[in-house]
Amino acid sequence: MRKFTCEQKNTPLLQWFAGCAPSGVREFIRMSNVIVLGAQWGDEGKGKVVDLLAERFDIVARYQGGHNAGHTVFIGERKFVLKLIPSGILRPGVLAVIGNGVVIDLAALIEEMNTLEASGIDVERYLRISNRAHVIFPFHRLIEKMSEARENRIPIGTTSRGIGPCYEDKTGRRGIRIADLFDPESFHALYDTLAEDKEKLAAAFHLEEPIDYAEIRRKHAEYAERIRPLVCDTAALLADSMFRAKRILFEGAQGTMLDVDHGTYPFVTSSSAAAGGASIGTGVPPTRIQGVIGVSKAYITRVGSGPFPTESKDGGGDLLRREGNEFGAVTGRPRRCGWFDVPLLRYTAMVNGFDTLVITKLDVLDQLEKIPVCVRYRLHGSDVTEMPATYRALEAIEPQYEELPGWRTCTRGIARYDDLPDRARAYLNFLEERTGVEVGGISTGPERNETIIRAGSKLERLI
Numbered sequence: 001m002r003k004f005t006c007e008q009k010n011t012p013l014l015q016w017f018a019g020c021a022p023s024g025v026r027e028f029i030r031m032s033n034v035i036v037l038g039a040q041w042g043d044e045g046k047g048k049v050v051d052l053l054a055e056r057f058d059i060v061a062r063y064q065g066g067h068n069a070g071h072t073v074f075i076g077e078r079k080f081v082l083k084l085i086p087s088g089i090l091r092p093g094v095l096a097v098i099g100n101g102v103v104i105d106l107a108a109l110i111e112e113m114n115t116l117e118a119s120g121i122d123v124e125r126y127l128r129i130s131n132r133a134h135v136i137f138p139f140h141r142l143i144e145k146m147s148e149a150r151e152n153r154i155p156i157g158t159t160s161r162g163i164g165p166c167y168e169d170k171t172g173r174r175g176i177r178i179a180d181l182f183d184p185e186s187f188h189a190l191y192d193t194l195a196e197d198k199e200k201l202a203a204a205f206h207l208e209e210p211i212d213y214a215e216i217r218r219k220h221a222e223y224a225e226r227i228r229p230l231v232c233d234t235a236a237l238l239a240d241s242m243f244r245a246k247r248i249l250f251e252g253a254q255g256t257m258l259d260v261d262h263g264t265y266p267f268v269t270s271s272s273a274a275a276g277g278a279s280i281g282t283g284v285p286p287t288r289i290q291g292v293i294g295v296s297k298a299y300i301t302r303v304g305s306g307p308f309p310t311e312s313k314d315g316g317g318d319l320l321r322r323e324g325n326e327f328g329a330v331t332g333r334p335r336r337c338g339w340f341d342v343p344l345l346r347y348t349a350m351v352n353g354f355d356t357l358v359i360t361k362l363d364v365l366d367q368l369e370k371i372p373v374c375v376r377y378r379l380h381g382s383d384v385t386e387m388p389a390t391y392r393a394l395e396a397i398e399p400q401y402e403e404l405p406g407w408r409t410c411t412r413g414i415a416r417y418d419d420l421p422d423r424a425r426a427y428l429n430f431l432e433e434r435t436g437v438e439v440g441g442i443s444t445g446p447e448r449n450e451t452i453i454r455a456g457s458k459l460e461r462l463i
Protein backbone atom coordinates (compact mmCIF):
# COMPACT_ATOMS: atom_id res chain seq x y z
CA MET A 1 0.00 0.00 0.00
CA ARG A 2 1.36 3.41 -0.93
CA LYS A 3 1.99 5.73 1.96
CA PHE A 4 1.45 9.45 1.72
CA THR A 5 2.86 11.92 4.16
CA CYS A 6 2.60 15.65 4.60
CA GLU A 7 6.16 15.85 5.87
CA GLN A 8 8.88 17.22 3.67
CA LYS A 9 12.14 15.37 3.32
CA ASN A 10 13.94 18.65 3.53
CA THR A 11 17.48 18.14 2.48
CA PRO A 12 17.19 16.33 -0.85
CA LEU A 13 14.09 18.28 -1.80
CA LEU A 14 15.73 21.63 -1.28
CA GLN A 15 18.82 20.43 -3.08
CA TRP A 16 16.67 19.50 -6.01
CA PHE A 17 14.95 22.88 -6.12
CA ALA A 18 18.26 24.65 -5.80
CA GLY A 19 19.35 22.77 -8.89
CA CYS A 20 22.25 21.14 -7.11
CA ALA A 21 20.87 17.66 -6.74
CA PRO A 22 23.55 14.99 -7.03
CA SER A 23 24.00 13.66 -10.53
CA GLY A 24 21.60 10.86 -11.29
CA VAL A 25 18.87 12.21 -9.01
CA ARG A 26 17.22 14.18 -11.79
CA GLU A 27 17.12 11.12 -14.00
CA PHE A 28 15.64 9.20 -11.11
CA ILE A 29 12.72 11.59 -10.91
CA ARG A 30 10.27 10.56 -13.57
CA MET A 31 8.73 13.89 -14.41
CA SER A 32 5.47 13.31 -16.13
CA ASN A 33 2.80 15.41 -14.53
CA VAL A 34 -0.14 16.19 -16.73
CA ILE A 35 -3.07 18.64 -16.78
CA VAL A 36 -6.55 17.61 -17.93
CA LEU A 37 -8.92 20.47 -18.64
CA GLY A 38 -11.97 21.50 -20.62
CA ALA A 39 -11.49 23.06 -24.05
CA GLN A 40 -14.70 25.16 -24.00
CA TRP A 41 -17.19 26.21 -21.31
CA GLY A 42 -16.99 23.24 -18.96
CA ASP A 43 -18.99 20.00 -18.82
CA GLU A 44 -16.82 18.43 -21.53
CA GLY A 45 -16.65 15.13 -19.67
CA LYS A 46 -13.42 15.71 -17.73
CA GLY A 47 -14.73 13.76 -14.75
CA LYS A 48 -14.75 10.51 -16.68
CA VAL A 49 -11.39 11.21 -18.34
CA VAL A 50 -9.72 12.04 -15.02
CA ASP A 51 -11.26 9.00 -13.37
CA LEU A 52 -10.00 6.83 -16.21
CA LEU A 53 -6.47 8.23 -16.22
CA ALA A 54 -6.19 8.40 -12.44
CA GLU A 55 -5.16 4.76 -12.15
CA ARG A 56 -1.91 5.65 -13.94
CA PHE A 57 -1.13 8.51 -11.54
CA ASP A 58 -0.46 8.68 -7.82
CA ILE A 59 -2.17 11.98 -7.12
CA VAL A 60 -5.05 13.93 -8.64
CA ALA A 61 -5.02 17.64 -7.75
CA ARG A 62 -7.71 20.29 -8.26
CA TYR A 63 -6.33 23.77 -8.81
CA GLN A 64 -9.24 26.22 -9.03
CA GLY A 65 -12.98 26.72 -8.74
CA GLY A 66 -15.22 25.45 -6.02
CA HIS A 67 -18.45 23.53 -5.71
CA ASN A 68 -19.68 25.23 -8.89
CA ALA A 69 -18.04 22.36 -10.78
CA GLY A 70 -19.86 19.09 -11.26
CA HIS A 71 -17.97 16.01 -12.35
CA THR A 72 -20.18 13.02 -13.02
CA VAL A 73 -18.59 9.59 -12.95
CA PHE A 74 -20.36 6.28 -13.51
CA ILE A 75 -18.88 3.14 -12.03
CA GLY A 76 -21.12 0.26 -12.97
CA GLU A 77 -24.59 1.16 -11.76
CA ARG A 78 -23.30 3.79 -9.37
CA LYS A 79 -23.32 7.46 -10.26
CA PHE A 80 -21.03 9.88 -8.42
CA VAL A 81 -21.36 13.64 -8.80
CA LEU A 82 -18.27 15.28 -7.36
CA LYS A 83 -18.27 19.01 -6.94
CA LEU A 84 -15.19 19.75 -4.89
CA ILE A 85 -13.26 16.57 -4.28
CA PRO A 86 -11.10 15.51 -7.26
CA SER A 87 -12.61 12.49 -8.97
CA GLY A 88 -9.31 10.62 -8.46
CA ILE A 89 -10.67 9.79 -5.00
CA LEU A 90 -12.74 7.07 -6.67
CA ARG A 91 -9.57 5.14 -7.57
CA PRO A 92 -8.21 3.06 -4.71
CA GLY A 93 -4.75 4.18 -3.63
CA VAL A 94 -4.87 7.54 -5.43
CA LEU A 95 -4.45 10.65 -3.29
CA ALA A 96 -6.88 13.50 -4.02
CA VAL A 97 -5.58 17.00 -3.34
CA ILE A 98 -7.60 20.21 -3.13
CA GLY A 99 -5.05 22.89 -4.00
CA ASN A 100 -4.62 26.42 -2.74
CA GLY A 101 -6.40 27.86 -5.81
CA VAL A 102 -9.71 26.23 -4.89
CA VAL A 103 -12.37 28.02 -2.82
CA ILE A 104 -14.08 25.80 -0.29
CA ASP A 105 -17.60 25.80 1.08
CA LEU A 106 -16.98 23.67 4.13
CA ALA A 107 -20.58 22.53 4.52
CA ALA A 108 -20.56 21.32 0.89
CA LEU A 109 -17.15 19.67 1.33
CA ILE A 110 -18.18 17.79 4.46
CA GLU A 111 -21.41 16.65 2.82
CA GLU A 112 -19.41 15.29 -0.11
CA MET A 113 -16.94 13.60 2.24
CA ASN A 114 -19.84 11.95 4.09
CA THR A 115 -21.42 10.68 0.86
CA LEU A 116 -18.14 9.19 -0.32
CA GLU A 117 -17.50 7.62 3.07
CA ALA A 118 -20.96 6.08 3.01
CA SER A 119 -19.94 4.45 -0.31
CA GLY A 120 -16.94 2.87 1.40
CA ILE A 121 -14.26 5.32 0.24
CA ASP A 122 -11.54 6.06 2.79
CA VAL A 123 -11.68 9.85 2.52
CA GLU A 124 -9.57 10.54 5.62
CA ARG A 125 -6.74 8.58 4.15
CA TYR A 126 -6.88 9.75 0.56
CA LEU A 127 -7.93 13.39 0.69
CA ARG A 128 -5.68 16.36 1.48
CA ILE A 129 -6.78 20.00 1.62
CA SER A 130 -4.55 23.03 1.18
CA ASN A 131 -4.14 25.20 4.24
CA ARG A 132 -4.01 28.17 1.83
CA ALA A 133 -7.36 27.57 0.11
CA HIS A 134 -9.96 30.26 0.78
CA VAL A 135 -13.22 29.65 2.61
CA ILE A 136 -16.64 30.44 1.11
CA PHE A 137 -19.10 31.58 3.78
CA PRO A 138 -22.90 31.58 3.39
CA PHE A 139 -22.90 35.37 3.14
CA HIS A 140 -20.84 35.12 -0.07
CA ARG A 141 -23.83 33.39 -1.64
CA LEU A 142 -26.25 36.07 -0.51
CA ILE A 143 -24.00 38.88 -1.70
CA GLU A 144 -23.77 37.14 -5.08
CA LYS A 145 -27.55 36.80 -5.32
CA MET A 146 -28.00 40.48 -4.62
CA SER A 147 -25.35 41.63 -7.01
CA GLU A 148 -26.59 39.34 -9.83
CA ALA A 149 -30.11 40.71 -9.38
CA ARG A 150 -28.98 44.32 -9.47
CA GLU A 151 -30.43 46.54 -12.14
CA ASN A 152 -28.06 47.42 -15.01
CA ARG A 153 -25.59 44.71 -14.08
CA ILE A 154 -24.60 42.30 -16.85
CA PRO A 155 -26.29 39.07 -15.64
CA ILE A 156 -23.64 36.34 -15.74
CA GLY A 157 -26.02 33.53 -14.80
CA THR A 158 -23.69 32.16 -12.14
CA THR A 159 -24.18 28.95 -10.19
CA SER A 160 -25.05 31.11 -7.13
CA ARG A 161 -22.55 29.27 -4.94
CA GLY A 162 -20.72 32.35 -3.70
CA ILE A 163 -17.66 31.57 -5.82
CA GLY A 164 -17.17 35.07 -7.29
CA PRO A 165 -17.53 36.98 -3.99
CA CYS A 166 -15.11 34.59 -2.27
CA TYR A 167 -12.46 35.16 -4.96
CA GLU A 168 -13.17 38.90 -4.67
CA ASP A 169 -12.27 38.71 -0.98
CA LYS A 170 -9.18 36.66 -1.83
CA THR A 171 -7.93 39.21 -4.35
CA GLY A 172 -9.02 42.03 -2.03
CA ARG A 173 -6.71 40.49 0.62
CA ARG A 174 -9.43 40.24 3.23
CA GLY A 175 -10.35 36.58 2.64
CA ILE A 176 -10.12 33.83 5.23
CA ARG A 177 -8.04 30.77 4.48
CA ILE A 178 -8.32 27.26 5.85
CA ALA A 179 -5.22 27.77 8.03
CA ASP A 180 -6.87 30.76 9.71
CA LEU A 181 -9.62 28.54 11.09
CA PHE A 182 -7.13 26.80 13.36
CA ASP A 183 -6.04 29.94 15.16
CA PRO A 184 -9.21 30.93 17.04
CA GLU A 185 -8.02 34.38 18.05
CA SER A 186 -6.94 35.40 14.58
CA PHE A 187 -9.98 33.70 13.00
CA HIS A 188 -12.36 35.68 15.22
CA ALA A 189 -10.66 38.95 14.38
CA LEU A 190 -10.52 38.29 10.63
CA TYR A 191 -14.04 36.92 10.55
CA ASP A 192 -15.57 39.80 12.49
CA THR A 193 -13.97 42.36 10.18
CA LEU A 194 -15.18 40.47 7.09
CA ALA A 195 -18.65 40.06 8.60
CA GLU A 196 -18.83 43.77 9.35
CA ASP A 197 -18.05 44.54 5.68
CA LYS A 198 -20.77 42.17 4.55
CA GLU A 199 -23.28 43.58 7.03
CA LYS A 200 -22.70 47.03 5.55
CA LEU A 201 -23.01 45.67 2.04
CA ALA A 202 -26.21 43.80 2.91
CA ALA A 203 -27.69 46.98 4.37
CA ALA A 204 -26.70 48.98 1.27
CA PHE A 205 -28.37 46.39 -0.96
CA HIS A 206 -31.46 46.28 1.33
CA LEU A 207 -31.04 42.56 1.90
CA GLU A 208 -34.10 41.19 3.59
CA GLU A 209 -32.79 37.72 4.33
CA PRO A 210 -31.32 37.75 7.87
CA ILE A 211 -27.74 36.51 8.28
CA ASP A 212 -26.72 35.01 11.62
CA TYR A 213 -23.03 35.92 11.54
CA ALA A 214 -22.25 34.52 15.00
CA GLU A 215 -23.81 31.16 14.16
CA ILE A 216 -21.79 30.96 10.92
CA ARG A 217 -18.60 31.60 12.88
CA ARG A 218 -19.48 28.94 15.45
CA LYS A 219 -20.28 26.37 12.75
CA HIS A 220 -16.99 27.02 10.97
CA ALA A 221 -15.05 26.33 14.13
CA GLU A 222 -16.86 22.97 14.18
CA TYR A 223 -16.22 22.25 10.49
CA ALA A 224 -12.54 23.04 11.03
CA GLU A 225 -12.25 20.22 13.56
CA ARG A 226 -13.79 17.77 11.11
CA ILE A 227 -11.26 18.54 8.37
CA ARG A 228 -8.23 19.19 10.61
CA PRO A 229 -6.50 15.82 9.92
CA LEU A 230 -6.71 16.40 6.17
CA VAL A 231 -5.28 19.91 6.05
CA CYS A 232 -1.65 20.53 5.17
CA ASP A 233 0.69 22.57 3.02
CA THR A 234 -0.27 20.79 -0.19
CA ALA A 235 2.43 22.56 -2.26
CA ALA A 236 5.04 20.99 0.03
CA LEU A 237 3.22 17.66 -0.11
CA LEU A 238 3.24 17.74 -3.93
CA ALA A 239 6.89 18.77 -4.06
CA ASP A 240 7.80 15.95 -1.72
CA SER A 241 5.73 13.49 -3.74
CA MET A 242 7.42 14.57 -6.98
CA PHE A 243 10.76 14.08 -5.35
CA ARG A 244 9.70 10.54 -4.58
CA ALA A 245 8.80 10.06 -8.29
CA LYS A 246 5.04 10.20 -7.76
CA ARG A 247 3.00 11.34 -10.75
CA ILE A 248 0.43 14.13 -10.52
CA LEU A 249 -2.66 14.60 -12.65
CA PHE A 250 -4.03 18.14 -12.44
CA GLU A 251 -7.78 18.31 -12.82
CA GLY A 252 -9.22 21.55 -14.21
CA ALA A 253 -12.74 22.59 -13.32
CA GLN A 254 -15.05 24.62 -15.61
CA GLY A 255 -13.32 25.15 -18.97
CA THR A 256 -10.90 27.46 -20.77
CA MET A 257 -13.58 29.82 -22.05
CA LEU A 258 -14.69 30.37 -18.44
CA ASP A 259 -11.17 31.40 -17.40
CA VAL A 260 -11.26 34.86 -15.83
CA ASP A 261 -8.52 36.15 -18.18
CA HIS A 262 -8.80 34.09 -21.34
CA GLY A 263 -12.53 33.34 -21.44
CA THR A 264 -15.57 35.19 -22.70
CA TYR A 265 -15.26 37.94 -20.09
CA PRO A 266 -17.34 38.97 -18.17
CA PHE A 267 -19.29 35.74 -18.75
CA VAL A 268 -16.66 33.69 -16.98
CA THR A 269 -15.97 32.19 -13.60
CA SER A 270 -13.65 33.98 -11.18
CA SER A 271 -10.60 31.74 -11.35
CA SER A 272 -7.81 30.66 -13.70
CA ALA A 273 -9.35 27.60 -15.33
CA ALA A 274 -6.78 27.50 -18.16
CA ALA A 275 -3.65 25.36 -17.94
CA GLY A 276 -1.55 28.11 -16.34
CA GLY A 277 -3.86 27.98 -13.33
CA ALA A 278 -2.55 24.51 -12.47
CA SER A 279 0.74 25.97 -11.37
CA ILE A 280 -0.73 28.94 -9.50
CA GLY A 281 -3.43 26.87 -7.86
CA THR A 282 -1.17 24.11 -6.51
CA GLY A 283 2.29 25.62 -6.12
CA VAL A 284 3.80 23.13 -8.56
CA PRO A 285 6.26 25.02 -10.79
CA PRO A 286 5.41 25.21 -14.53
CA THR A 287 8.72 23.49 -15.26
CA ARG A 288 7.45 20.37 -13.47
CA ILE A 289 4.39 19.94 -15.70
CA GLN A 290 4.98 17.94 -18.85
CA GLY A 291 1.71 17.72 -20.72
CA VAL A 292 -1.74 19.18 -21.29
CA ILE A 293 -4.74 17.11 -22.33
CA GLY A 294 -7.76 19.03 -23.65
CA VAL A 295 -11.20 17.52 -23.32
CA SER A 296 -13.98 18.47 -25.74
CA LYS A 297 -17.30 16.96 -26.61
CA ALA A 298 -17.88 16.03 -30.25
CA TYR A 299 -20.23 19.04 -30.16
CA ILE A 300 -20.35 21.97 -27.71
CA THR A 301 -22.44 23.02 -24.72
CA ARG A 302 -22.59 25.97 -22.38
CA VAL A 303 -24.58 26.70 -19.22
CA GLY A 304 -25.36 30.20 -18.08
CA SER A 305 -25.35 33.32 -20.21
CA GLY A 306 -22.73 34.69 -22.55
CA PRO A 307 -21.51 34.41 -26.14
CA PHE A 308 -21.67 31.00 -27.82
CA PRO A 309 -20.98 31.46 -31.56
CA THR A 310 -22.07 27.97 -32.71
CA GLU A 311 -25.14 27.62 -30.50
CA SER A 312 -27.96 25.85 -32.33
CA LYS A 313 -31.31 27.25 -31.30
CA ASP A 314 -33.30 24.97 -33.58
CA GLY A 315 -33.98 21.24 -33.76
CA GLY A 316 -30.26 20.43 -33.93
CA GLY A 317 -29.65 21.89 -30.48
CA ASP A 318 -32.74 20.10 -29.10
CA LEU A 319 -31.52 16.79 -30.47
CA LEU A 320 -28.08 17.24 -28.90
CA ARG A 321 -29.67 18.16 -25.55
CA ARG A 322 -32.00 15.16 -25.67
CA GLU A 323 -29.48 12.58 -26.89
CA GLY A 324 -26.66 13.93 -24.73
CA ASN A 325 -28.87 14.47 -21.66
CA GLU A 326 -27.48 17.98 -21.45
CA PHE A 327 -28.65 19.26 -18.09
CA GLY A 328 -26.28 20.78 -15.52
CA ALA A 329 -24.79 18.34 -12.98
CA VAL A 330 -24.87 20.98 -10.24
CA THR A 331 -27.83 23.23 -11.04
CA GLY A 332 -29.93 20.95 -13.28
CA ARG A 333 -30.23 23.80 -15.81
CA PRO A 334 -30.68 22.77 -19.46
CA ARG A 335 -27.40 23.31 -21.27
CA ARG A 336 -27.24 25.37 -24.43
CA CYS A 337 -26.05 23.12 -27.27
CA GLY A 338 -24.28 23.72 -30.58
CA TRP A 339 -21.74 22.51 -33.10
CA PHE A 340 -18.02 21.89 -32.86
CA ASP A 341 -16.15 25.15 -33.27
CA VAL A 342 -12.70 24.90 -34.88
CA PRO A 343 -11.59 28.55 -34.38
CA LEU A 344 -12.54 28.31 -30.70
CA LEU A 345 -10.57 25.10 -30.26
CA ARG A 346 -7.57 26.62 -32.03
CA TYR A 347 -7.76 29.50 -29.56
CA THR A 348 -7.99 27.27 -26.48
CA ALA A 349 -5.17 25.09 -27.88
CA MET A 350 -3.05 28.24 -28.16
CA VAL A 351 -3.80 29.39 -24.61
CA ASN A 352 -3.34 25.95 -23.03
CA GLY A 353 -0.77 24.32 -25.31
CA PHE A 354 -2.83 21.17 -25.79
CA ASP A 355 -0.68 18.17 -26.63
CA THR A 356 -3.68 16.03 -27.40
CA LEU A 357 -7.47 15.99 -27.27
CA VAL A 358 -9.97 13.56 -25.86
CA ILE A 359 -13.26 13.83 -27.73
CA THR A 360 -16.22 12.78 -25.59
CA LYS A 361 -19.83 11.84 -26.34
CA LEU A 362 -19.16 10.90 -29.94
CA ASP A 363 -22.15 8.53 -29.76
CA VAL A 364 -24.53 11.50 -29.26
CA LEU A 365 -24.02 12.33 -32.97
CA ASP A 366 -24.90 8.80 -34.13
CA GLN A 367 -28.33 9.68 -35.56
CA LEU A 368 -27.37 12.77 -37.52
CA GLU A 369 -27.49 12.75 -41.31
CA LYS A 370 -25.22 15.78 -41.57
CA ILE A 371 -22.95 17.29 -38.94
CA PRO A 372 -22.12 20.99 -39.20
CA VAL A 373 -18.67 22.09 -38.01
CA CYS A 374 -17.73 25.75 -37.73
CA VAL A 375 -14.47 26.27 -39.61
CA ARG A 376 -14.16 30.06 -39.73
CA TYR A 377 -15.41 33.20 -38.02
CA ARG A 378 -16.64 36.27 -39.85
CA LEU A 379 -17.18 39.53 -38.06
CA HIS A 380 -18.80 42.61 -39.63
CA GLY A 381 -18.21 41.14 -43.08
CA SER A 382 -14.53 40.13 -42.69
CA ASP A 383 -12.77 36.93 -41.69
CA VAL A 384 -11.25 37.03 -38.22
CA THR A 385 -8.29 34.97 -37.18
CA GLU A 386 -8.01 36.08 -33.55
CA MET A 387 -10.57 35.53 -30.81
CA PRO A 388 -12.34 38.87 -30.23
CA ALA A 389 -11.78 40.26 -26.74
CA THR A 390 -15.16 41.84 -26.04
CA TYR A 391 -18.37 39.97 -25.47
CA ARG A 392 -20.19 42.24 -27.88
CA ALA A 393 -17.80 41.28 -30.70
CA LEU A 394 -18.04 37.61 -29.67
CA GLU A 395 -21.82 37.84 -29.86
CA ALA A 396 -21.61 39.37 -33.34
CA ILE A 397 -19.54 36.51 -34.79
CA GLU A 398 -21.04 34.85 -37.85
CA PRO A 399 -19.78 31.25 -37.80
CA GLN A 400 -19.06 29.68 -41.21
CA TYR A 401 -19.86 25.98 -41.40
CA GLU A 402 -18.86 22.94 -43.40
CA GLU A 403 -21.13 19.92 -43.22
CA LEU A 404 -19.78 16.43 -42.77
CA PRO A 405 -21.77 13.29 -43.48
CA GLY A 406 -23.10 11.50 -40.40
CA TRP A 407 -22.43 7.77 -39.89
CA ARG A 408 -25.92 6.81 -38.69
CA THR A 409 -24.76 3.70 -36.85
CA CYS A 410 -24.45 3.10 -33.17
CA THR A 411 -20.95 3.86 -31.84
CA ARG A 412 -21.93 3.47 -28.21
CA GLY A 413 -19.35 1.54 -26.25
CA ILE A 414 -16.85 1.04 -29.10
CA ALA A 415 -13.43 0.65 -27.51
CA ARG A 416 -11.16 0.26 -30.59
CA TYR A 417 -10.48 3.04 -33.06
CA ASP A 418 -10.59 0.69 -36.03
CA ASP A 419 -14.10 -0.42 -35.05
CA LEU A 420 -15.52 3.07 -35.51
CA PRO A 421 -17.54 3.61 -38.71
CA ASP A 422 -15.49 5.18 -41.54
CA ARG A 423 -17.46 8.39 -41.39
CA ALA A 424 -16.95 8.76 -37.65
CA ARG A 425 -13.21 8.40 -38.20
CA ALA A 426 -13.43 10.93 -41.04
CA TYR A 427 -15.18 13.34 -38.65
CA LEU A 428 -12.43 12.93 -36.07
CA ASN A 429 -9.71 13.29 -38.72
CA PHE A 430 -11.37 16.49 -39.88
CA LEU A 431 -11.29 17.92 -36.35
CA GLU A 432 -7.69 16.88 -35.98
CA GLU A 433 -6.59 18.43 -39.29
CA ARG A 434 -8.46 21.67 -38.83
CA THR A 435 -7.55 22.27 -35.19
CA GLY A 436 -3.97 21.12 -35.55
CA VAL A 437 -4.26 19.02 -32.38
CA GLU A 438 -4.18 15.25 -32.32
CA VAL A 439 -7.31 13.39 -31.24
CA GLY A 440 -5.67 10.89 -28.92
CA GLY A 441 -8.74 9.62 -27.14
CA ILE A 442 -12.45 9.16 -27.81
CA SER A 443 -15.19 8.46 -25.32
CA THR A 444 -18.18 6.52 -26.65
CA GLY A 445 -20.22 6.20 -23.46
CA PRO A 446 -20.15 7.05 -19.75
CA GLU A 447 -18.52 3.81 -18.54
CA ARG A 448 -14.78 3.48 -18.00
CA ASN A 449 -14.47 0.78 -20.67
CA GLU A 450 -16.35 2.82 -23.29
CA THR A 451 -13.19 4.65 -24.27
CA ILE A 452 -10.63 4.55 -27.07
CA ILE A 453 -7.00 5.50 -26.50
CA ARG A 454 -5.31 5.57 -29.89
CA ALA A 455 -2.22 3.46 -30.22
CA GLY A 456 0.91 5.51 -30.85
CA SER A 457 -0.77 8.80 -29.86
CA LYS A 458 0.78 11.49 -27.66
CA LEU A 459 -2.01 10.74 -25.24
CA GLU A 460 -0.79 7.18 -24.89
CA ARG A 461 2.73 8.45 -24.24
CA LEU A 462 1.64 11.04 -21.68
CA ILE A 463 -0.40 8.77 -19.48
Ligand code: IMP
Residues within 6 Å of the ligand: 041, 042, 043, 068, 069, 070, 156, 157, 158, 159, 160, 161, 162, 163, 164, 253, 254, 258, 267, 268, 269, 270, 303, 304, 305
Ligand atom coordinates in the same frame (compact mmCIF):
# COMPACT_ATOMS: atom_id res chain seq x y z
P1 IMP B 1 -19.73 30.93 -11.18
O1 IMP B 1 -18.56 30.05 -11.41
O2 IMP B 1 -20.77 30.33 -10.28
O3 IMP B 1 -19.34 32.32 -10.77
O4 IMP B 1 -20.48 31.11 -12.60
C1 IMP B 1 -19.88 31.81 -13.68
C2 IMP B 1 -20.21 31.13 -15.01
O5 IMP B 1 -19.51 29.91 -15.07
C3 IMP B 1 -21.68 30.79 -15.21
O6 IMP B 1 -22.00 30.94 -16.58
C4 IMP B 1 -21.76 29.33 -14.82
O7 IMP B 1 -22.84 28.68 -15.44
C5 IMP B 1 -20.43 28.84 -15.35
N1 IMP B 1 -19.93 27.66 -14.64
C6 IMP B 1 -19.40 27.61 -13.41
N2 IMP B 1 -19.03 26.34 -13.12
C7 IMP B 1 -19.32 25.58 -14.19
C8 IMP B 1 -19.12 24.20 -14.51
O8 IMP B 1 -18.59 23.40 -13.74
N3 IMP B 1 -19.57 23.80 -15.73
C9 IMP B 1 -20.11 24.67 -16.61
N4 IMP B 1 -20.29 25.95 -16.37
C10 IMP B 1 -19.90 26.43 -15.16
